[in-house]
Amino acid sequence: MDFLDAITLTGLTVFGRHGVFEHERENGQDFIVDLRLHLSxxxxxxxxxxxxxVHYGELAERVAAVVAGEPVNLLETLATRIADMVLEDERIHGVEVTVHKPHAPIPLTFADVSVTVQRVSHVQREWSEG
Incomplete structure (x- = not known):
């Protein structure tokens, strides 16, 4: 994405109940979200x-509501839901969302698991294609 300006929010930690396994949904865990908004x-x-x-305090609250909300199986789904919500603001031309799951149920020592999605607004796509 070739935008000159960006707002970045990193390390937003929110408790959620996402995961493929039943115990992940029952017990829940912290998820960490990083956002990079592309806009003027x-x-x-x-x-x-x-x-x-973009009021990043209000944006953080909306992102937290998505993470704390309806459980999903995959980080890919959660990251996409966050990106879609962010792009509802027409001032934002693109977004990069990373969702970290540092306590994923992996039976080995690891530092982090994350999924990153990058999306552009449909308004931006239409402009760049037209």
Whole structure:
């Protein structure tokens, strides 16, 4: 994605009940989300008004609601749901979402498991294709 401006939010930790196994859904665990939003911040920089940009505190709350919400089997599904929700804001041209599952049920020593999805808004796709 060739956008000059970005807002990045990393390390958003939210308890959720996602996973393929029943014990993952029963017990739940922390998931960590990293976001990189691609958008123009020119108007916000000129006005110095939060109304002219993406309020990352409010965005974090919406992302947390997705993670804490309806359980899914796969990190791929969760990351895509987050990306789709983020792109509902037409100011955002693209997003990269990484969902980490540091306590995945893997019977070996490991540091982290994560899935990253990159999406562009349908408005941006239409503009670049037209």
């Amino acid at each position: 911040v020119r108007q916000a920089a000129a006005s110095d008004d939060v109304a002219d940009t």
